[in-house]
Structures are given as structure tokens and as C-alpha cells.
Amino acid sequence: MSIPSFKLGLVINPFAGIGGSVALKGSDGIETREKALALGAAKLANTRTRLALEELLSLKDKVHIYTASGEMGEALVAEMGFEHTVVYQQQAAQSEARDTERCATLLQQQNVDLLLFAGGDGTARNVCHIVGESLPVLGVPAGCKIHSGVYAVTPQAAGRVVAMMVQGEIVTLQEAAVMDIDEALFRQGRVNARQYGEMRVPSELRYIQAVKMGGKESDELVLSDIAAHVIEFMEEHPERLFVMGSGSTVDFIMQELGVSNTLLGVDLVQNQQIVAHDVTASALLEYTTNQATTLVITLIGGQGHIFGRGNQQLSPDVLKQIGREHFLLVATKSKLQGLNGKPLIADTGDADLDAQLAGVISVTTGYKDQVLYPIAKF
Known part of the structure; x- marks a missing residue:
């Protein structure tokens, strides 16, 4: 039969x-x-x-x-x-x-x-x-x-x-x-x-995402430490362009820097000043061409996505141009703990790039405080 x-x-x-x-x-x-x-x-x-x-x-x-x-x-x-x-x-x-x-x-x-x-x-x-x-x-x-x-x-x-x-x-x-x-x-x-x-x-838990956890980080002391670390790095590298990703953690850094921020967009900062607000993928590609660049990003609480959720401006071409070694990933340890051991997820739309991004990455969790955390390979 x-x-x-x-x-x-x-x-x-x-x-x-x-x-x-x-x-x-x-x-x-x-x-x-x-x-x-x-x-x-x-x-x-x-x-x-x-x-x-x-x-x-x-x-x-x-x-x-x-x-x-x-x-x-x-x-x-x-x-x-x-x-x-x-x-x-x-x-x-x-x-x-x-x-x-x-x-x-x-x-x-x-x-x-x-x-x-x-x-x-x-x-x-x-x-x-x-x-x-x-x-x-x-x-x-x-x-x-x-x-x-x-x-x-x-x-x-x-x-x-x-x-x-x-x-x-x-x-x-x-x-x-x-x-x-x-x-x-x-x-x-x-x-x-x-x-x-x-x-x-x-309910195959390896493959199904959690509901996004809303709300802003409540531990302002930890966020202040993270912001201090990022801002000090900016001070040491005034020539670098900083692509500031979306999310409340990056928003807090921008507030500490004293510049306006697009909470749900991507902004550009150089020499601690705003270069451009809410830029598109094509504009990002132009701005980062032949320009030393650092990408400041965070993860989605409860899900673990760092790319592919609300930040499509960070296209595969942009990410390749910046380079994984120039990603500055920021998150509180409580946010990482909230993943309950699940890895981070890069869903860029480019399977080869996702595979290249997989592996352990350094996450800034405070002032000169980093932890290593894995990005999944699918």
C-alpha cells in the first residue's frame, strides 16, 4: 500500500x-x-x-x-x-x-x-x-x-x-x-x-521562534556601563563610522551620547556626531564603501535574532562590506540568560553569509566586560 x-x-x-x-x-x-x-x-x-x-x-x-x-x-x-x-x-x-x-x-x-x-x-x-x-x-x-x-x-x-x-x-x-x-x-x-x-x-524548539519580549531594559546601571564602553571606543576612533542598529539597548547608548536616535531604524555616527538618520540599505552601502566602519547591534529579547528582524537595512552586502570582525554586539547578561541557552540567530536572507557568521562571537555586557556566545548554524 x-x-x-x-x-x-x-x-x-x-x-x-x-x-x-x-x-x-x-x-x-x-x-x-x-x-x-x-x-x-x-x-x-x-x-x-x-x-x-x-x-x-x-x-x-x-x-x-x-x-x-x-x-x-x-x-x-x-x-x-x-x-x-x-x-x-x-x-x-x-x-x-x-x-x-x-x-x-x-x-x-x-x-x-x-x-x-x-x-x-x-x-x-x-x-x-x-x-x-x-x-x-x-x-x-x-x-x-x-x-x-x-x-x-x-x-x-x-x-x-x-x-x-x-x-x-x-x-x-x-x-x-x-x-x-x-x-x-x-x-x-x-x-x-x-x-x-x-x-x-x-513545536520543534530548535526551529520555532519565541514570542518577542517587549519593553526596554530596566537595569540602567548595566546599560550605562555598556554605553560607556561603546562611547569610549568611539572617542578612541573618531575617524570610524558607526552604524547604530535598532533596539532599546542601542537607543540607550545614543541617549548617553546625547544625540537623537531612530529607535526602530539605523543611524550613522562619526566623531560622536550624527551623520545620517534612518538610512536605507542602499545608502548604507554607499556610506560604508571605502570607510572604516563599526556596526553596533543588539539582539531581540526572547528570540535571539541579531539580523533579519526589523533591521533589513543591514543587507547582506552591507554586512559583508563591514565585516564580522567589526560587529560590536551589545546586550545585558540578563538578556542573554533570557535565551535559556538558545544560540543567537543570523537570518540575513543570504544562506552563505549566515553560515559565515555562525560561531562564537564576543558580546559586550558591561564596561570592558565581554562574554562569548554562539551564533547558530542552520
Whole structure:
């Protein structure tokens, strides 16, 4: 008796994350997407979904994919040679939330074994609105905002979880929160996240991310020590350009430096003065060309991501140009302890670069105080 094919539902939000590299902090709304495209942003959701599906290439004869037309799934799976059925035709040139929801409805009716979707928190909300906890789901991280616990830590990790299920490995399901924030407030530097529901996800802990821990660091003495260390380094190297990543820890450093900061963007500092605010990926590449540069970054509490979550301006080209040896990673020890032993995650969108970044890295946790902590290899 032959085993029936694994029925994989797939829906891609083609515009997910398009505003990240051009500092628009999201992709909600036609105007935002059109502005992002005009600024030269690339649509990467299909590229990131490809990374997930590549983990299934050796299992193609065991998988049948049900998906939507065009960039919402069909084009990619056809190109990769998967057997597939199109259950939904996209209604307009630019896919909208209603397209995701209509496709999810039809995939639910197909009784798929797993619904794989690519996007950000807005896409997760759309899927949750339709399927709730009625069937297993898993997100491929592709958006600017990824606070929800329904996403894999990287696209490759998503593919590996699906592969486990296809091969019949026992995978426990657990309820995970769907979170989202107000994009308008996000663009003003305010994070107002709330829960919109729960969905059931495969609970393979190596590969599924935690819900982002919100709030600012409370231990100001420790943060002051970290800031003092970074500012002293700036004083010793006035010729260097400092790329200041997003997040509350870096924000505290900027406050101590006495300069304005884009909490949820990337700013440039040289000789302890602001050079540019909220820069895009392309501008960063220009600024850092033939310029000695240090990248100051922190990690997302509870998740451990250092790249690929809300800082898409730090593109693979920018990171390669700066060089891993010039990354100044800052975090309190309590923030590291909050990871409960899980490694840091680099999800740059470039698998080769992610592999190069893997390994132990020095984390500044106070004044002239560093610890070594691993970056995962997927």
C-alpha cells in the first residue's frame, strides 16, 4: 500500500518585508508598497520561501502543494518542480490581505496537512483570522514585523520542520500567539504590540521562534556601563563610522551620547556626531564603501535574532562590506540568560553569509566586560 502524498498548503505574501530595506518599517497598504518599489526595494518573500522549499527537494515525490496563482505560490513551486494544484487565483496585480484570507479558506477546505505561509505579523493575522486552531500552520519569516510565535527562526528551519513532518517524524503541536503592532506608531518609534489570537504550530524548539519580549531594559546601571564602553571606543576612533542598529539597548547608548536616535531604524555616527538618520540599505552601502566602519547591534529579547528582524537595512552586502570582525554586539547578561541557552540567530536572507557568521562571537555586557556566545548554524 502506497503512502499518500503529504498535502502542503502554501500562501506567500509577495510584498512582505518590502519596506524594511528602504526604512519604511512595514509593507501595509498600496501606497507604502508603491513607495518602496519606487525607492528600489526588492520583493524577497519568494526568495525566502525558496530557501524553505529547498529543504524538501529530496522529498518531492512525497509532497503535493496546494497554493495560489502567480507570486503567491504557483510561480515558485512550478519553477522548483513540485507537483501542485492552484486553488486560488489572485484578484489584482498587488495581492492584498483579502487574497491571503481567501486562499487560506480554500486551503482549509482542501484539508491540507500543514499550511505554510510566508510573510510577517500582518500575514499571520490574516491566516489566523481564517484558520484559527483548526489546522497546523507554520510561518516562513519574510516581513519587517515578526513578533509572533508562529514563525520558524529562519526559512531553512521552516523547511526542515516540514521535512520532518513529511517523513513521518513525531512532531508535537502547540498553541502559539499571533502578535502584531500598529505600523503607524511603529514608524514614529513606538512599539504597541498585542495578541490577536493563537494558532497551532509544530513545536520543534530548535526551529520555532519565541514570542518577542517587549519593553526596554530596566537595569540602567548595566546599560550605562555598556554605553560607556561603546562611547569610549568611539572617542578612541573618531575617524570610524558607526552604524547604530535598532533596539532599546542601542537607543540607550545614543541617549548617553546625547544625540537623537531612530529607535526602530539605523543611524550613522562619526566623531560622536550624527551623520545620517534612518538610512536605507542602499545608502548604507554607499556610506560604508571605502570607510572604516563599526556596526553596533543588539539582539531581540526572547528570540535571539541579531539580523533579519526589523533591521533589513543591514543587507547582506552591507554586512559583508563591514565585516564580522567589526560587529560590536551589545546586550545585558540578563538578556542573554533570557535565551535559556538558545544560540543567537543570523537570518540575513543570504544562506552563505549566515553560515559565515555562525560561531562564537564576543558580546559586550558591561564596561570592558565581554562574554562569548554562539551564533547558530542552520
